[in-house]
Amino acid sequence: xxxxxxxxxxxxxxxxxxxxxxxxxxxxAEFARQLMRLRVDIIEAGFPASSKGDFQAVQEIARIxxxxxxxxxxxxxxxxxxxxxxxxxxxxQNPFIHIVLxxxxxxxxxxxxxxxxxVLQMGVDAVKYAKSLLPQVQYSTEDASRSxxxxxxxxxxxxxxxxxxxxxxPDTVGYAEPEQFGDLICRINERLKxxxxxxxxxxxxxxxxxxxxxxxxSAIKNGADKIECTINGLGERAGNAxxxxxxxxxxxxxxHYRCTTNIEAKELTRTSRLLTYLTGLDVQVNKAITGDNAxxxxxxxxxxxxxxxxxxxxxxxxxxxxxxxxxLVLTARSGRHAFKHAxxxxxxxxxxxxxxxxxxxxxxxxxxxxxxxxxxxxxxxVNSHREMSKLGPSLYELGSFQVTSHTSRATAAVELxxxxxxxxGSADGDGPIDALYSVMKTLTGLDVxxxxxxxxxxxxxxxxVGRVNLHIEHQGxxxxxxxxxxxxxxxxAMAFLNGVNAVMLxxx
Numbered sequence: 001x002x003x004x005x006x007x008x009x010x011x012x013x014x015x016x017x018x019x020x021x022x023x024x025x026x027x028x029a030e031f032a033r034q035l036m037r038l039r040v041d042i043i044e045a046g047f048p049a050s051s052k053g054d055f056q057a058v059q060e061i062a063r064i065x066x067x068x069x070x071x072x073x074x075x076x077x078x079x080x081x082x083x084x085x086x087x088x089x090x091x092x093q094n095p096f097i098h099i100v101l102x103x104x105x106x107x108x109x110x111x112x113x114x115x116x117x118x119v120l121q122m123g124v125d126a127v128k129y130a131k132s133l134l135p136q137v138q139y140s141t142e143d144a145s146r147s148x149x150x151x152x153x154x155x156x157x158x159x160x161x162x163x164x165x166x167x168x169x170p171d172t173v174g175y176a177e178p179e180q181f182g183d184l185i186c187r188i189n190e191r192l193k194x195x196x197x198x199x200x201x202x203x204x205x206x207x208x209x210x211x212x213x214x215x216x217x218s219a220i221k222n223g224a225d226k227i228e229c230t231i232n233g234l235g236e237r238a239g240n241a242x243x244x245x246x247x248x249x250x251x252x253x254x255x256h257y258r259c260t261t262n263i264e265a266k267e268l269t270r271t272s273r274l275l276t277y278l279t280g281l282d283v284q285v286n287k288a289i290t291g292d293n294a295x296x297x298x299x300x301x302x303x304x305x306x307x308x309x310x311x312x313x314x315x316x317x318x319x320x321x322x323x324x325x326x327x328l329v330l331t332a333r334s335g336r337h338a339f340k341h342a343x344x345x346x347x348x349x350x351x352x353x354x355x356x357x358x359x360x361x362x363x364x365x366x367x368x369x370x371x372x373x374x375x376x377x378x379x380x381x382v383n384s385h386r387e388m389s390k391l392g393p394s395l396y397e398l399g400s401f402q403v404t405s406h407t408s409r410a411t412a413a414v415e416l417x418x419x420x421x422x423x424x425g426s427a428d429g430d431g432p433i434d435a436l437y438s439v440m441k442t443l444t445g446l447d448v449x450x451x452x453x454x455x456x457x458x459x460x461x462x463x464x465v466g467r468v469n470l471h472i473e474h475q476g477x478x479x480x481x482x483x484x485x486x487x488x489x490x491x492x493a494m495a496f497l498n499g500v501n502a503v504m505l506x507x508x
Contacts, residue, residue, distance in 0.1 A: 003259045005250065006200065006226035008042040009035050009243060011275065012061070013074055014204075015234035016046070020469065020480045021279040025057040026386060032061040034274050034347040036068040038267040040243075044098065044228070047074045049084040053505070058085075062092035070094035072138065077101040077126035086133045096136030096166070099126050103152050104143035120155050124162045131163035138166035140204065145169075145176040145184065153191060160192070166200045166226065167192065171215055174208025174238065181205075182218035189223030202226035205241045207233060212241035217249055220259055231275050232283050232290055244268045244289040244321065252315055269322040274347035277379045277458075280469045280482045289321055330378075332367035336360055342378045359385055369486065380458070380465045380484040384494075395501045396444060398493050403432045410435040414493070416443050433492050440493065444500050448472045448479075455488055468495040474503045 012028050015021060023031065028046070035043050043065065048055040062071045071092035075081035077099055089095035101123045102111055108119050123139065130137045139159045144152055156167050169188060171181060181203075189201050203219040203226075205212040216227050233242035247263045254260065272290035276283055285292045295318040330342060339360050343350045350356050362381050367373050399415035399422065412435035413426040423443045429435030437450060452471035466488040470481045481499030485491035 001258075002254070003225065005220060005224075005259050005261050006041045006202075007243065007247070007261050007263055008044055008072075008202070008226060008228045009038075009040040009230065010044040010204075010228050010240065011035075011230040011234055011243075012057075013044040013046050014228075014236065014240055015230040015232075015275075017236045018234055018239075018279075018281065019478070020471065021234060021281055022480050023057075023278055025053060025060060027278050028057040029060050029064060030348060031274060031278060032069075033064065033349060034267070034271050036065065037264065037347075038271050039262050039264045040069055041262060042070040042072060044072050044074065045089070048088040049075065049081040051506075055084060055088050058088040059091065062089045062095060065092050065094075067093055070096065072096045072098045074098050074100060075126075075130070077122045079126075079129060082126060082130050082133070086130075090134070094136075095134055096138060097130040097134050098138045098140065098168075099123070099130060100140040100142050100170075101126070102142040103147040103155050105148065106146065107143050116151055120151075120158055123155060124158050127159045127162040127164050136165050137163060138168055138202070139164040140168040140170055142170055143172040145171040145181060146173070149184070149187070153188065156188065156192065157195060160196055160199055164199070166202055168202040168204055168226075168228065169219075169224075170204040170228075171206055171212075172204075174206035174212060176205070176215050177209070177211055178214045178218035181215045182222040185219040185224050186222040200226050202228060204228035206235065207238040207240060207242075210238070212239070213245045213249065216241040216246050217257070220246075220250070220257060231271050232281075232287065234275065234279075234281070242288070244272065248289055248316060248321065251320075265320055266322040270345065270347050273375075277346070277383070280467060289316070290323075294318075295323060330363070330367065330373040332364055334367070334373075339363055339378075342375070343382060346375060346379050346382065348382050355385075366486070377465050384484065395504060396497050398490070398497055401436070401490070401493055403436055403489055405432045405435075412436040412439050414439045414443065416440070416497070432489060436489065436493055437496055440496055440500075444497075446474060446500055446503060448474045448500065448503065450496075451478065453492075455492070458484065466491050468492050470495040470499055472496070472499040472503075479503055 016023060032043055045058040045061040046054040048058045058073045065071045071089050073085045073089055075085045075097060082097060085097045108116055112119050127137055127139055141152055141155055192199055192201055201224050203216055203224045205215040227246060229243035229246055230240040231243055233239040247261050250257050250259050283291055330338060340350050359381055397417045399417050401414045403412045410429050410432045416423045425439045425443050427435055427439035429438050451473050454469045455466055458465050458467045465484050465486055467484045468491045472479050479499050479502045481495045481502060483491045483494035483498055
């Protein structure tokens with residue numbers, strides 16, 4: 001009989017720690033809804049003690065999750081963090097608290113500067129307190145793969161006796177290799193079942209040596225019942241174990257692993273694309289399962305074999321993971337039904353009829369301009385509309401602008417709106433973007449510096465949508481912003497304003 005593996009998705013917590021991947025509360029909720037369609041068992045929604053915004057995002061995800069997914073969030077082994085997790089997830093139907101504390105010598109001695117016994121006691125006290133708030137508590141032994149085994153086991157045994165219901169064994173820095181990690185999980189599993197066979201054994205693997213998926217699969221083979229992954233393998237440094245890779249490996253090699261998951265595989269591609277659009281972080285083209293070339297065949301020998309039988313060179317069909325080869329192209333003649341289908345296909349909710357009608361009218365205007373509208377254009381419409389709907393009277397909105405550029409100098413004139421107030425000004429610069437940002441910096445009065453600027457096309461057609469990714473620095477802190485438009489100068493201006501507004505929201 002096959003074992004069912006519990007899948008925790010930590011894209012909204014560990015994945016979001018990637019520079020440039022920060023999402024706002026609305027975007028996190030949007031992605032969480034797609035994770036529910038993907039049928040992940042648990043959503044790790046964030047680190048609520050880190051900021052007010054993250055707390056509110058976790059709280060909203062807990063509110064909307066219902067029975068579709070359990071919800072957790074991360075806490076260090078301190079009362080304030082645990083309280084923040086409890087207050088943010090308690091509205092969920094299936095909430096639990098996730099506590100993390102290091103067990104390796106390097107963490108104990110150089111990070112905490114305490115004795116092993118003292119750190120162990122911190123963990124026990126944290127679990128006991130969390131247990132008084134919620135019945136389900138996960139304890140992560142950070143850097144377990146570099147820990148002394150007997151101390152690691154003593155920690156696990158102690159926190160289980162204190163009330164932990166899930167033990168998570170992380171390969172925090174991607175140091176382990178599959179045979180070693182599998183053996184570690186096997187030894188822990190044997191001992192754990194002897195003291196409490198109701199405790200769930202979980203793993204969380206990083207990809208620093210490119211072994212996260214292999215280590216996760218080895219752990220499953222050796223008794224792990226729960227895995228922690230991210231979509232597209234997003235995560236700190238080289239990332240985490242890729243959810244789509246682990247899930248499809250279990251599916252394709254089911255006879256070997258004798259394990260299944262509850263994941264709806266046909267939602268994998270859509271989930272990957274939504275994450276790409278929300279974060280602006282592209283997936284490498286040869287990425288397994290979700291890369292653009294994952295199901296492409298250019299070799300003549302391969303093409304010949306595929307024409308005779310797809311099984312010659314394909315172990316997964318594109319349709320299994322929702323990677324239809326035909327992209328939906330809409331025109332001004334496409335009706336509301338086709339437009340709604342396209343919006344939902346991108347991973348967005350389309351239940352609000354009034355909003356859908358507003359979006360449809362914007363779609364018609366864009367279709368008149370572009371003639372053919374592609375999936376990235378649909379994302380641009382929905383995302384920009386929802387971003388604009390969030391603007392309050394204290395935030396900046398782009399009015400009109402004019403940029404002229406000559407061989408030696410460029411000039412920009414801009415009007416910004418802030419509630420009922422209109423701000424106008426002009427400035428010169430070394431180029432059109434420099435001039436544009438100079439006048440906007442003056443009008444907003446914020447001392448910000450552009451640290452990184454990137455623009456690329458995200459759709460086809462004569463009037464392709466350009467996406468601008470921007471990092472701005474304010475008082476030593478880096479803020480990520482992005483915007484999309486068929487006019488790349490306008491997209492550049494909107495990205496800058498989004499960054500400025502992010503600074504203002506944090507200061508509020």
